[in-house]
Amino acid sequence: MSQMSLTTVQCQQSGAEKRLGLILLALLVVLLFCAPSLVNPGILFVIGLTLVQAVFALSWNLLFGFTGLASFGHAGFFAIGAYFTGAALRYDFHLPFLLVLVIAGLGGALVAWAIGVVALKRLTGIFLAVLTVALTEAMAKIIGFSPALGEQDGLGNIPRPVIDLGLFDLDLTHGDAYYRFLVVATVLIVAALWWVVHSRLGRTFRAIREDADRARFIGIDVARYRVISFMISGGTAALAGALSAPLTRIVTLDQVNWLASTQPILNSLLGGFTSFWGPIVGSVAFSTINYWTRSFPGLSEIMVGGILVVVILVAPTGILGLIGKLRRNFGRKGGRT
Amino acid sequence: MTSQAIFVLFNGMASGMAFFLVAAGLTWVFGILKILNLAHGAFFMLGAYISYSVGGASPASIWTFLGVALVAAAAVGVLGYLTDVLVLRRLRNVDYHYALIATFGLMLFCEGVAKAIWGTDYFAVMPPPQVDRAIVVGGAYISLYTLFVIGAGLALFAALEVIMQSTWAGKIMRAVSNDPWMAGTVGINVPLVLMLSVVASFVLAGLAGGLLVPNQALSPHVGASFVLYAFMAVVIGGLGSIRGTFLACILLGIVESANATFLSQYGGIAIYVLLALALVWKPNGLFPAQGAT
Amino acid sequence: MTGSALLSATDLRVSYGAFEVIKGVSLSVNKGGALAIIGPNGAGKSTLFKALTGEIGCRSGEVNLLGKNVTGLPAHLRTAEGMGRTFQVSRVFLELTALENVIVALESRQRCKKLGQGRWWRASPEPVLVEEAAYLLSQLGIAHLRHEIAATISHGDRKRLELALALALEPLILMLDEPTAGMAPADRMHIVDLILSIRKEKGVAVIMTEHDMDVIFSISERVMVLNYGEVIAEGTVAEVRSSQTVRDVYLGQGHVSC
Numbered sequence: 001m002s003q004m005s006l007t008t009v010q011c012q013q014s015g016a017e018k019r020l021g022l023i024l025l026a027l028l029v030v031l032l033f034c035a036p037s038l039v040n041p042g043i044l045f046v047i048g049l050t051l052v053q054a055v056f057a058l059s060w061n062l063l064f065g066f067t068g069l070a071s072f073g074h075a076g077f078f079a080i081g082a083y084f085t086g087a088a089l090r091y092d093f094h095l096p097f098l099l100v101l102v103i104a105g106l107g108g109a110l111v112a113w114a115i116g117v118v119a120l121k122r123l124t125g126i127f128l129a130v131l132t133v134a135l136t137e138a139m140a141k142i143i144g145f146s147p148a149l150g151e152q153d154g155l156g157n158i159p160r161p162v163i164d165l166g167l168f169d170l171d172l173t174h175g176d177a178y179y180r181f182l183v184v185a186t187v188l189i190v191a192a193l194w195w196v197v198h199s200r201l202g203r204t205f206r207a208i209r210e211d212a213d214r215a216r217f218i219g220i221d222v223a224r225y226r227v228i229s230f231m232i233s234g235g236t237a238a239l240a241g242a243l244s245a246p247l248t249r250i251v252t253l254d255q256v257n258w259l260a261s262t263q264p265i266l267n268s269l270l271g272g273f274t275s276f277w278g279p280i281v282g283s284v285a286f287s288t289i290n291y292w293t294r295s296f297p298g299l300s301e302i303m304v305g306g307i308l309v310v311v312i313l314v315a316p317t318g319i320l321g322l323i324g325k326l327r328r329n330f331g332r333k334g335g336r337t
Numbered sequence: 338m339t340s341q342a343i344f345v346l347f348n349g350m351a352s353g354m355a356f357f358l359v360a361a362g363l364t365w366v367f368g369i370l371k372i373l374n375l376a377h378g379a380f381f382m383l384g385a386y387i388s389y390s391v392g393g394a395s396p397a398s399i400w401t402f403l404g405v406a407l408v409a410a411a412a413v414g415v416l417g418y419l420t421d422v423l424v425l426r427r428l429r430n431v432d433y434h435y436a437l438i439a440t441f442g443l444m445l446f447c448e449g450v451a452k453a454i455w456g457t458d459y460f461a462v463m464p465p466p467q468v469d470r471a472i473v474v475g476g477a478y479i480s481l482y483t484l485f486v487i488g489a490g491l492a493l494f495a496a497l498e499v500i501m502q503s504t505w506a507g508k509i510m511r512a513v514s515n516d517p518w519m520a521g522t523v524g525i526n527v528p529l530v531l532m533l534s535v536v537a538s539f540v541l542a543g544l545a546g547g548l549l550v551p552n553q554a555l556s557p558h559v560g561a562s563f564v565l566y567a568f569m570a571v572v573i574g575g576l577g578s579i580r581g582t583f584l585a586c587i588l589l590g591i592v593e594s595a596n597a598t599f600l601s602q603y604g605g606i607a608i609y610v611l612l613a614l615a616l617v618w619k620p621n622g623l624f625p626a627q628g629a630t
Numbered sequence: 631m632t633g634s635a636l637l638s639a640t641d642l643r644v645s646y647g648a649f650e651v652i653k654g655v656s657l658s659v660n661k662g663g664a665l666a667i668i669g670p671n672g673a674g675k676s677t678l679f680k681a682l683t684g685e686i687g688c689r690s691g692e693v694n695l696l697g698k699n700v701t702g703l704p705a706h707l708r709t710a711e712g713m714g715r716t717f718q719v720s721r722v723f724l725e726l727t728a729l730e731n732v733i734v735a736l737e738s739r740q741r742c743k744k745l746g747q748g749r750w751w752r753a754s755p756e757p758v759l760v761e762e763a764a765y766l767l768s769q770l771g772i773a774h775l776r777h778e779i780a781a782t783i784s785h786g787d788r789k790r791l792e793l794a795l796a797l798a799l800e801p802l803i804l805m806l807d808e809p810t811a812g813m814a815p816a817d818r819m820h821i822v823d824l825i826l827s828i829r830k831e832k833g834v835a836v837i838m839t840e841h842d843m844d845v846i847f848s849i850s851e852r853v854m855v856l857n858y859g860e861v862i863a864e865g866t867v868a869e870v871r872s873s874q875t876v877r878d879v880y881l882g883q884g885h886v887s888c
Contacts, residue, residue, distance in 0.1 A: 070434045072441055118616050126373050126576065127616070129437055130568045137565055138609040145603060198753040200737045203726075207734045210723040217683075218735040218795055219709040219742040258561050262445050265438060297457055298557070301449025308442030312435055313427055 032183045036176035045247075048179050050287040051186045052244040053267060057279030058193050059236035060264035065273035066197060067229040068209030070125055073132030075260035076139045077108040077234040079251075081241030083143060086155045086251040091148075097161035097172075101185075101242050108238025109231040111135070116227035133261070140256040154252030158245055178246055185243055189236065190280070196232060197276050205229050237264075259301055266308045272320030281319055340476030345594045347474070351483040353590025354490020358545035360567035360582050361493055362538035368577035369514045369534045372428060375440040378564025379447030380417055380539050384409040384546020385555055386455055388462075395463045402465040406547025410540045417539025421532060429531075444561065451557040464551035482551060489548055493541075494583050501579065510534060514577075569608065573615040575622025584623055635694075636661045636835050637682070637713075637803050642691035644674075644681050644859075651677045653859040654691070659803065659852075664829065664836040666846045669856035670879060675839045676807070678856065682837065683715050683805050684708045696802065710742035714801030714834075718808040720792040722780045728791055729776040732763035735798035742799065763798075770794050770824065786817045793824065797832070804828075806838035810845050822848045847871075855879065 032051075035044055056078055063069045081104040087093070088100045095103075119131045143149045150156065160178050163170040172178040196202050204225050207215045212222050245251050254260065263286075264279070271282025286307075293299065315322055363377045384406075392405035424443060428436040463469060468481040501507040512520040513530045521527045553559060570589055574581030589608055596607035638658035644651050651674050659665045667675050680686045682693060684705040693701045695711050703711070723731050736759045739745070749756060767773045770790040775783050780791060789809070796804055809825065810818040822845055828834055829849075840846050846853060846867070853870040855863040863873045870876055 064434075068434075070437060072437070118613065121620070125434060125437070127572060127620075129373070130565075130572050131612075131616070133565055134569060134609055134612055137562070138606065141605045195751075195753050199751070200755065203730065203734050203737065203755075206726065207723050210725055211721050213685075213705075214717075214721045214723065214795075216705040217709055217715045219706050219738040219799055221706045257558075258445055258448065262442060265441070269438070296453065298449035298452030298454075301445045301452060303449075305442040305444070305446030305449060309424060309439050309446060312439040312442070313424065316435065 029183070029187055033180060036179060041175060044175070044179055046287060046291060048182055048247050049244070050283055051182055052240050052247065053263060053287070054280045054283040055186055055189050055243070056237055056240040057264040057267035057271075057283050058190065058276075059233045059240060061268040061273055061279045062193060062196065062205075062236070063229055063233040064265075064268065065275075065278070066202065066209060067205040067226060068212075069120070069128055069226060069230065070265075071132045071230075071233070072129045072265075073134070073136035073261050074233075074237050074264055075256050076132065076135040077112065077237035078241035078244075078260065079136075079139055079143070079256040080104065080108050080111060081238030081243075082245045082251045082255055083149055083155060083241075084238075085242040085245040086158045087149065089158050089161060089246060090155060097163050100161075101239060104242035105235040105239040108241075109235035112230045112234025113227060115234075116230040120226040120230065121223050136256055136258075136261055140253055143253060143256065150252070152253060154250055154254075156250040158249045158251070160246045160249070172246070182243055182247060189239060193236065194276060201225075201228075259304060262304050262308065266304050266311070268318075269308060269311050269316070270318050272318030272322075272324075274317055275320045275324075278318055278320045285319060341598060343475045344477040344479070345591065345598050347477070347479045347483055347487070348598075349591030349594030350490075350587065351486040351590070352593050353587040354487050355545075355549050356563070356566045356570055356589055357490045357583055357586040358493060358549065359542065359563045360570045360586055361497060361579065362541040362545075363564070363567045364571050364574075364577060364579055364582045365497070365541075366535060366538045367571065368579075369510060370425075370429065370531060372425070372433065372436045372440070373568070373571075374425070374538075375437065375564060376420070376443035376447065377538070377542055377567065378560035378562075379444045380413050380542040380560075381546045381549075381563055382451060382557065382560030383416065383447060384413045384543030385550045385559060386451055386546075387412050387543070388547035388550055389460055389555060390455075392462075394461065396465040399465040399467040403548075406544055409547035410544035413543025413546070414536050414540035417542075418532075418536050420539075421535045425535060444564065448557045448560060451560075455557070457557065460555040462550045462555065486549070490586075494579070497579055566608070569612050573612065573619075573622060575624035578622065578624040581622055581624035635659065636663070636696060637837070638694045639682060640692045640694070642678070642681055642693070643689045644677055644686065645689050650689075651859050652681065652688075655856070655859070655861055657854055657861075657864075659835050659837055661802070662829065662833045662835055663852065664850045665838075666850035666853045667837065667839045667856060668841070668846060668853060672858075673856040674859040675856055677859075679805065679807055679837075679839055683713065709799055709801075712800075712802035713805060714796035714799055714803070715805040716789070716792045716796055716807060716809060718811050720785070720788045722788055722791050722795060724781040725779065727777050727779055728767060728772060728783065728794075729760070729763050731780055731791060732766055732794050732798055733759055735795045736763055739799045766794050766798060767791075770797075786813060786820070789813075789821060790824070793828070797828065797834075801834060803835040803837065806836060808839055808841065810840065810842055818842065818845060821845075825849055 031038075032047070035047055039047070056074070059077075060071060060074050063071055084104045084107060085100055088095055089097075093100070115131055115135060119128045144151055160173045162172060170177075170181070172181050204215075204220055207218075207220060208222050208225055215222050241255065244255075267282035267286055268279040269282065270285055271280065272278030286304075289303070289307075290300075293303070311318060317324070359378070359381050363374065366372065366374050366377070388405045388409040391408055392401060396402040396405065420443070424439060428439055464480070464482040468485050471478045471480045473479075501511060509520075509525055509530060512523075512525060513527055517527050520530075566589060570582050570585040573588070574583070574585030589611065592607050592611050593605070597604045600607070635658040638656075640656050642652055642655045655678055657665065667678060669675050677686065681688050684700070684703055684707075688701065691701070692699055695708070695713060698711065700708050700711055709715075723734065726734070733755045737755070740759075764773060764776060767776050770793055772783075772787050772790050772794070775787060775791075780788065783791065806825070810821050813821065825836065826849060829836060836849065838849070850867060852865065853863075853867055854861055855870060855873075855876050857879050862879065863870050863876050865873075
């Protein structure tokens with residue numbers, strides 16, 4: 001299934017390259033943090049959405065690129081986080097915002113566990129595909145029944161939170177302030193996922209992706225670890241949703257439809273699913289494309305669906321995969337065998 | 338109470354047969370190509386939209402209605418052929434995840450095209466005059482159109498069973514489905530059979546679209562909803578088994594209809610419960626495929 | 631049969647649907663022993679093998695490892711109990727390097743034998759495990775390939791890597807499915823030497839299915855001949871070699887070197 005592994009990319013990087021990468025990354029984070037002073041509120045909003053989509057895409061790719069399972073209804077988890085957080089803030093559940101985030105993440109993980117336990121013991125990924133799509137549709141219907149969740153119109157007027165940190169309050173009601181919080185939260189989540197992928201847990205996932213039977217015969221409980229991966233993925237997707245609610249200040253059924261579920265798939269494949277950073281690259285790439293195109297009904301679906309099909313047919317390893325191939329070709333031209 | 342039960346029964350059968358009209362093509366393609374084509378729903382939807390555009394909101398007679406449906410089926414067949422050549426053919430030998438994702442993207446793409454061409458409003462098409470009447474069965478009002486749909490579904494099932502079990506075409510398809518390499522060595526033109534099967538399933542999807550247009554509110558999302566029902570039926574019934582799909586569709590239809598009648602404020606939820614129960618209790622479906630997978 | 635036996639199977643019956651493929655087979659292997667299962671194609675060797683490893687279920691019968699009934703246990707738990715397995719076409723984790731392959735196996739061993747997760751929070755593998763992995767690779771003669779992606783190494787070396795994976799779990803018994811399948815005669819003898827040295831140094835018992843008689847006669851102590859799901863002969867290599875029943879069954883096979 002995959003043509004290039006994370007480790008291939010890593011092994012080819014020397015120590016100096018790694019340090020350079022780290023410095024660039026740090027610069028990027030600093031830039032992002034200073035963005036409110038650099039760009040107008042409209043672009044800032046787009047950057048914020050891109051950050052959310054990047055986390056969402058990373059959660060999807062943990063499951064696909066690193067554990068070999070394809071989820072086609074990831075928007076369901078996103079919606080769990082978004083709607084719960086939206087309701088918690090709008091109806092003032094009197095919970096600290098950070099706790100709301102934690103509960104949202106755990107909620108996503110719990111639902112993932114329930115689905116995983118049923119779907120992941122079976123042999124084919126088709127069961128998982130059907131179940132995850134069914135989850136999204138069922139969720140959309142349930143939300144459609146609830147006046148409290150805004151039914152078809154969506155849950156609006158979500159206030160941004162004020163975080164009580166004991167000694168002082170972190171007032172996030174202003175757009176810029178919440179944006180900065182989002183940057184910090186994103187960096188933390190990305191770091192946590194990076195750790196997962198590089199830890200022994202990540203190695204176990206990759207072994208399962210490579211050859212599940214072989215993994216069983218070195219003692220790995222494949223079903224159990226697939227469920228664990230699904231739980232982390234679902235929980236992170238719910239976190240992405242939770243973080244998006246105060247950003248957009250409204251949550252609608254548009255977050256629970258087929259298009260919303262396809263977005264992380266596209267972002268991951270466009271950027272390159274064999275690399276940890278692929279989904280982030282893809283999210284940025286797609287946001288940029290999206291920003292420069294005018295909108296008419298159906299355009300989003302046409303673009304997302306169309307680009308996804310083209311990527312699969314033409315360049316399944318995405319942008320980073322192509323870059324990796326080019327680097328290897330140039331390496332060969334440099335005289336190495 | 339019984340008149341409600343009869344209503345649910347007939348309505349449920351009609352829903353089930355509507356699901357079957359879509360699911361049959363899906364399960365057939367899976368049996369032969371081993372790809373689960375998510376875009377199947379898109380072609381169903383396009384068939385519905387095309388027959389709406391060609392035939393208008395009020396078909397003059399049942400014959401114009403059927404004629405328009407056939408036109409839609411043909412048009413979708415052509416589109417399906419193009420899709421096969423451009424997209425599906427390249428997915429035959431790759432990991433099935435790629436095929437699932439690509440057809441998922443294709444489904445979305447077609448939904449976008451439908452939105453762009455026809456907009457996001459819901460359309461309603463009236464059933465043709467000959468079937469736009471109701472008869473009374475056991476105290477319940479059953480529309481003739483409902484009976485028409487049930488008839489169409491049963492006819493399709495019968496036709497498929499006869500074709501697959503008794504004709505030489507069916508034997509060839511079963512041979513290709515069981516062992517394509519072996520079928521090739523005995524002289525069967527496997528690529529041709531595959532191509533014909535794919536086009537046939539799309540024609541079926543388009544026909545289903547044309548026939549079922551009066552059944553619902555037409556919107557770009559209709560394809561996605563129906564394909565999900567079709568999937569659920571295929572999964573519950575057993576991958577690749579037409580009989581399993583048929584039974585599962587009936588089950589789903591009746592559950593859905595009962596849900597809409599008795600628990601109307603929570604309509605559309607019961608089938609998901611059914612899906613969950615079925616997967617826990619009979620994970621390989623009602624008619625699991627022997628051996629393979 | 632049980633008692634001092636390391637692995638024993640009692641009256642195994644396996645069916646595919648209504649068709650009984652294995653009709654009451656019993657076997658036992660002692661600590662450090664070596665059993666070869668042979669038979670013509672279709673005799674049920676791979677089915678029996680899979681029943682022993684836990685990949686398929688038995689309709690009836692028992693499999694015991696060190697006296698413990700493992701009949702219902704799934705593959706990963708049998709591995710934890712001490713059963714290692716290699717595949718006919720060697721299966722390794724293709725996109726990982728050879729070193730990473732073994733590290734994954736070692737980390738799994740830590741988990742299975744409840745040796746503690748160590749510093750599980752690390753983002754790179756424990757140096758102790760890295761060293762052990764490198765040592766294991768060198769024991770199998772492929773230390774020079776440690777940073778190569780498994781997909782790029784040769785067929786023969788992949789077999790060695792797979793053996794390294796199986797050995798990483800410190801198994802009591804190795805289940806080898808046609809260990810020399812598809813190899814040139816010279817390579818075949820290398821693998822034979824490897825297996826012999828593993829048996830000697832680690833005291834591991836071996837059950838294998840094989841077609842090549844030379845390999846069987848070099849490695850095994852006992853041979854079991856299967857035909858149509860039943861045991862038609864069993865005994866030492868010499869006994870089976872001189873058995874008329876076996877000769878009748880193999881008539882026409884061609885690669886029996888007597």
